[in-house]
Amino acid sequence: MIEQNLKELEEKSIYILREASAKFKNIAVLWSMGKDSTTILYLIRKAFLGKVPFPVIHIDNGIDFPESYKFRDELVKKWHLNLIVAKSEIKPEISGFSCCGANKTEALKKVLKKYKFDALIVSIRRDEHSVRSKERIFSPRDKNFKWDYKNQPAELWDDYSSKIENEGHIRIHPLLDWNEIDVWRYIKQEHIPVNPLYFARNGFRYRSLGCTHCTIPIKSNAKTIDDIIKELKTTTIEERAGREQDKEKEFVMQRLRALGYL
Amino acid sequence: MKKDADIKAIAVELKLNPNESNWEKFEKAIKSSNARYYRITYKTLNNKENLKDAYAEIFDKKGKLVITVPIFKKDGRKIDGATIYLKDLVNVNRL
Numbered sequence: 001m002i003e004q005n006l007k008e009l010e011e012k013s014i015y016i017l018r019e020a021s022a023k024f025k026n027i028a029v030l031w032s033m034g035k036d037s038t039t040i041l042y043l044i045r046k047a048f049l050g051k052v053p054f055p056v057i058h059i060d061n062g063i064d065f066p067e068s069y070k071f072r073d074e075l076v077k078k079w080h081l082n083l084i085v086a087k088s089e090i091k092p093e094i095s096g097f098s099c100c101g102a103n104k105t106e107a108l109k110k111v112l113k114k115y116k117f118d119a120l121i122v123s124i125r126r127d128e129h130s131v132r133s134k135e136r137i138f139s140p141r142d143k144n145f146k147w148d149y150k151n152q153p154a155e156l157w158d159d160y161s162s163k164i165e166n167e168g169h170i171r172i173h174p175l176l177d178w179n180e181i182d183v184w185r186y187i188k189q190e191h192i193p194v195n196p197l198y199f200a201r202n203g204f205r206y207r208s209l210g211c212t213h214c215t216i217p218i219k220s221n222a223k224t225i226d227d228i229i230k231e232l233k234t235t236t237i238e239e240r241a242g243r244e245q246d247k248e249k250e251f252v253m254q255r256l257r258a259l260g261y262l
Numbered sequence: 263m264k265k266d267a268d269i270k271a272i273a274v275e276l277k278l279n280p281n282e283s284n285w286e287k288f289e290k291a292i293k294s295s296n297a298r299y300y301r302i303t304y305k306t307l308n309n310k311e312n313l314k315d316a317y318a319e320i321f322d323k324k325g326k327l328v329i330t331v332p333i334f335k336k337d338g339r340k341i342d343g344a345t346i347y348l349k350d351l352v353n354v355n356r357l
Contacts, residue, residue: 062343063313063333066300070349087342197353212302212333212345213316 006186013174014047020172023162024119028055033068034209035194036123036175039183042192056081061088061103063211071195086111119170127179137176143167180239181232188225199223208239269295273329280332289347298323300351
């Protein structure tokens with residue numbers, strides 16, 4: 001039953017990736033070295049005969065976890081990724097909302113302008129956050145990266161709109177229908193490499209990875225993928241409980257996403 | 263012991279002048295030192311609003327604090343994060 005569910009999710013994600021490849025000229029993938037975006041890279045390799053045919057963008061604000069940098073460098077070599085590091089010019093005065101806006105979104109705007117990408121593959125899932133549940137599989141952004149969440153195209157019968165308006169771009173979300181436990185089951189089934197920060201040490205582990213400044217670990221004893229799956233079956237804690245930007249003022253995530261945040 | 267003394271001297275230099283050259287020296291020294299773990303922390307946990315107030319505590323394999331270093335790099339007026347230079351260390355996972 002679980003295997004069948006994963007097979008259906010995998011098939012749909014591969015279909016989305018191939019649709020995107022056929023509909024857009026210049027695609028890139030966003031990679032944060034977390035479990036979801038690494039799973040996307042794996043799915044791309046499955047969809048395109050063992051290769052990642054798109055550039056892979058890491059938006060680097062310089063304060064990601066050291067383990068994430070190490071994992072990035074190892075996987076770039078192993079999977080022969082064409083990595084673009086989009087460095088953001090950070091200011092020392094940073095807080096959740098301004099940090100994500102100024103450091104990440106601005107760096108992404110620059111890289112899109114420089115390379116003229118018309119579509120970005122992003123690894124968000126509907127179950128992560130209520131705002132992300134409003135997303136479409138092919139989600140349009142205008143030239144200022146604004147997301148008009150009140151006016152989105154319908155996606156009936158797996159027919160996705162690739163219409164780009166006002167020099168904008170399309171965000172492609174192949175993992176939108178997956179949930180957290182599906183991702184971990186798939187990682188286990190396919191032996192996908194993952195960032196070591198997800199596994200517990202000293203009674204804590206990271207469940208969702210951001211930068212060192214805004215991510216805190218959760219209490220956990222899950223030291224293996226099986227332990228994580230077992231933990232997720234019974235937990236009542238939200239996946240992004242350790243992410244500071246989600247705890248700020250009401251609708252902060254909605255405001256961030258409307259301004260172009262991932 | 264000499265290795266720890268070397269890394270402590272580099273950490274002092276880094277606090278005064280966190281430029282790329284000092285970070286590269288630090289990265290080389292950390293590989294041959296007894297340092298094993300890191301933890302990113304702040305002057306006060308309630309105020310994380312300035313990168314200059316954040317620092318990394320670096321511990322040896324027995325959990326003894328060896329040094330603290332800033333987590334930013336400054337060349338001229340340009341400031342950048344510098345956690346990439348800690349990639350040979352392991353997160354202690356504690357708050």
